Amino acid sequence: MTQDSAGSYADSFLSKPQSLQFARGEVQYPPQLEGNVLGRAFLTAIGAYSRKQQLRNGAAVLYRAISEASENPELHRALGLDGSKFISSHSLLSLHMWLIIRRLAEEGVPPPKDTKRVMTACSWLHVWLIIRRLAEEGVPPPKDTKAFNQMLFTDYFLRDVERRVYAYGVTIHVSKWTKRLEQVFFGGCQAYDTALEQPEGQRTAALVAALLRNVYEGDEDERPWALLLARYLLREQQCLSLTSVEDIYAGQIRFSTDIKTTKR
Secondary structure, three states: OOOOOHHHHOOOOOOOOOOOEOOOOOOOOOHHHHOOHHHHHHHHHOOOOOHHHHHHHHHHHHHHHHHHHHOOHHHHHHOOOOOOOHHHHHHHHHHHHHHHHHHHHOOOOOOOOOOHHHHHHOHHHHHHHOOHHHHHHOOOOOOOHHHHHHHHHHHHHHHHHHHHHHHOOOOOOHHHHHHHHHHHHHHHHHHHHHHHOOOHHHHHHHHHHHHHHHOOOOOHHHHHHHHHHHHHHHHHHHHHHOOOHHHHHOOOEOOOOOOOOOOO
16 A cells, blocks of 8 residues: 555546547558568458458557556556555556446447356346447447457457466466456456446445445545545546547557645
């Protein structure tokens, strides 16, 4: 836990929500291939310019944005989290993944569900298929974005979680650890979704309770930090709603922080 008090960050995450669009750049192919006709022909032949590969490239860039936000030491301090602890870093990583998946659900994009292992953990996720924004605007989602969602989850998030488990010194029963972490992830997402479905006047309190339980290990002394985290997540959710889905699919976003410190 940080030595700062939550009161030092009481003015944080209060600014008006805005789009998270950010020119992050695209996945670059070797210039020796893209710089000549034969090289481009080779890249075309192996599918480097296909729609599926472009989605995969976008997922890679988007996951870079998720990891960047999750590993931000300033954000860890502002939320009372110890970035050197696995539970803290994994919690922030999972919360940013939840924000993205929830945002894509607004477009009618199904949650990850291809692998048998993931299906076991996320059968309840079909509730995410309520098409909020799609119903409001009548705009159909791109036909292949389900593949994008699965790439983001399986190819980047799950592999990164496994890498982090190894990095923290776990070398035996790794598959059991990662399976358990998947279950914790989906259970947390369900709790946060349930909180946001509460009446407006109860939403923040419900989200704080879920975060206190899942991120701060139920320690009531950490409630002020959980309130700051809830405020951060609610603001980022609004920011993502203002961000075009095209920018999200291309990974051209950067999570905001809006951290302000005040001497108390």
